[in-house]
Amino acid sequence: MLDQYKQQHPYLLALDSIIFGFDGESLKVLLVKRGVEEQTWSLMGGWLQPNEGLEQAAARILFELTGLTDVYLEQLYAFGEPHRDPIVRTISVAYFSLVKVADYESKISETFQARWFSIYDLPILLFDHGDMVDLAIKRLRYKAAQHPIGFELLPDKFTIPQLKKLYDAIYNTNFDKRNFSRKILSTNLLIKLDEKQKGFSRRGAYYYQVDLAKYKQETDSFLNFIPT
Amino acid sequence: MLDQYKQQHPYLLALDSIIFGFDGESLKVLLVKRGVEEQTWSLMGGWLQPNEGLEQAAARILFELTGLTDVYLEQLYAFGEPHRDPIVRTISVAYFSLVKVADYESKISETFQARWFSIYDLPILLFDHGDMVDLAIKRLRYKAAQHPIGFELLPDKFTIPQLKKLYDAIYNTNFDKRNFSRKILSTNLLIKLDEKQKGFSRRGAYYYQVDLAKYKQETDSFLNFIPT
DNA sequence: GATTATTAGTGTAAAAATGACACTCATTTT
DNA sequence: AAAATGAGTGTCATTTTTACACTAATAATC
Secondary structure: OHHHHHHEEEEEEEEEEEEEOOOOOOOOEHHHHHOOOOOOOOOOOEEEOOOOHHHHHHHHHHHHHHOOOOOOEEEEEEEEOOOOOOOOOOEEEEEEEEEEEEOOOOOHOOOOOOOOEEEEOOOOOOOOHHHHHHHHHHHHHHHHHHOOOOOHHHHEEEEEEHHHHHHHOOOOOOOOOHHHHHHHHOOOOOOEOOOOOOOOOOOOOOOEOHHHHHHHOOOOOOOOOOOO | OHHHOOOOEEEEEEEEEEEEEEOOOOOOEEEEEEOOOOOOOOOOEEEEEEEEOOHHHHHHHHHHHHHHOOOOEEEEEEOOOOOOOOOOOOOEEEEEEEEOHHHHHHHHHHOOOOOEEEEOOOOOOOOHEEEEHHHHHHHHHHHHHHOHHHHHOOOOOHHHHHHHHHHHHOOOOOHHHHHHHHHOOOOEEEEEEEEEEEOOOOOOOEEEEHHHHHHHOOOOOOOOOOOO
16 A cells, blocks of 8 residues: 555544434434444444445345345435544545335334424434435425425325325425425326325325336426425 | 443544536536645545534535535435555545635645646546545535525626536536526526626626525525426 | 215416516726 | 727516415315
8 A cells, every 4th residue: 555545544434324214104214223321313324345335235235124126226415524534534425315104114214213203393412314304304495496306205196186295294384285296296207107096085096106217317307396 | 442442442433525517518527636645636635633523624624625614414325344545444424515616725635736627537546535525516516406505606696698608517407597587587596686797698698696684594405407 | 765974176367587688888098 | 080899787578476365176074
């Protein structure tokens, strides 16, 4: 190893994930109990292994908790204040993830004492994990207003009223359903199915699927949903 | 130190900055010559010191190259592919910075063999620095379309035609000057001064200043300038 | 089997924002 | 005095957004 490298201090590198879920009513974050001496609610996290990339490590750690693969995962921010972890200096790269709660295997999570918390009713969190969650909510709101990522929180087949409830939950507001469906449908990203939702309402709402192939991340924007 | 920490591998942590500047005509990036064996153009970078936060370190490194403090600095992304630096595994947290080229002290940069490059005419860069620049340009375009950050690239006093040239350069387009000034002025963030620019045009354009205090990061958006 | 309750689904009109487009103004140079 | 140059502004047509209320379909109830 060359001198200019040798002289440098190395640091521990952790990954922490803000895992969002939607239960049909409110937006939730999945937290686990952990801690060195006392147990505190915290984000799911783990250490970077020598052979892994950052996102790969975040995906592995997410899998360990949820049993899920192929979930939406986006780098949020690197947190590195000197004393954020009071025991050993650790840089944490936070990721946020959007999962379909129906797919989530709760058996696996028992090992971690995991629990879903409403974003409006969070406990005190370990270290700077509270800041991470705040930033993740901000990012989710910002991004979901312009890109079709909300669908990652819904089943593959969903109804317009379900989608509206999701956006209502994300932005803590109540969109007008006429304007909402016009705006959503005008993106031409939704495919109406021939099937109606049963059991929830008397009339039953049509199911839709999203056609993400139509959406080109590079060029297209999606919507502007940030309410005034 | 506790066992669960001890067992973990530490990594080197670097910071690299994409430094944007605007010379009145085109958008530039400041690059330096560096490399272990051969000299390659690269981003300005450095190592995280034990007593520093990430942004603090990025600001220090930026100061070492440019002599500038209080510049716009925003975390871009953490890059951590296992072999991105082929010599020693290094995680790099990239920041992007917007500087006023007039303030930039070129004497200091001679030490680093620094040079401004047009974003449309970049050399081959060290490691994954090319990816970093690509991402930074994307982020700048995305953000400048909705937040008043372009002003960081202009002198404190600027004219509307100067601002239009900046946006033209950022988006590689040619906005209509009537629509542009209407849109910009409708934000109510610009303060018209009583003074005209001399020497550039016969008539002279009025100078403006931006009132960033009026702009509340939290709630307000700014503009949507992404051209169709 | 008629009525009622419940959620789904749709249309319109007014206001605001956007995009396309061309002339006059102020000043310096010739 | 005329010409040249970039600065500055207004209008109209189109699109997008917002506010707002009724009918439709079905299941449950009487």
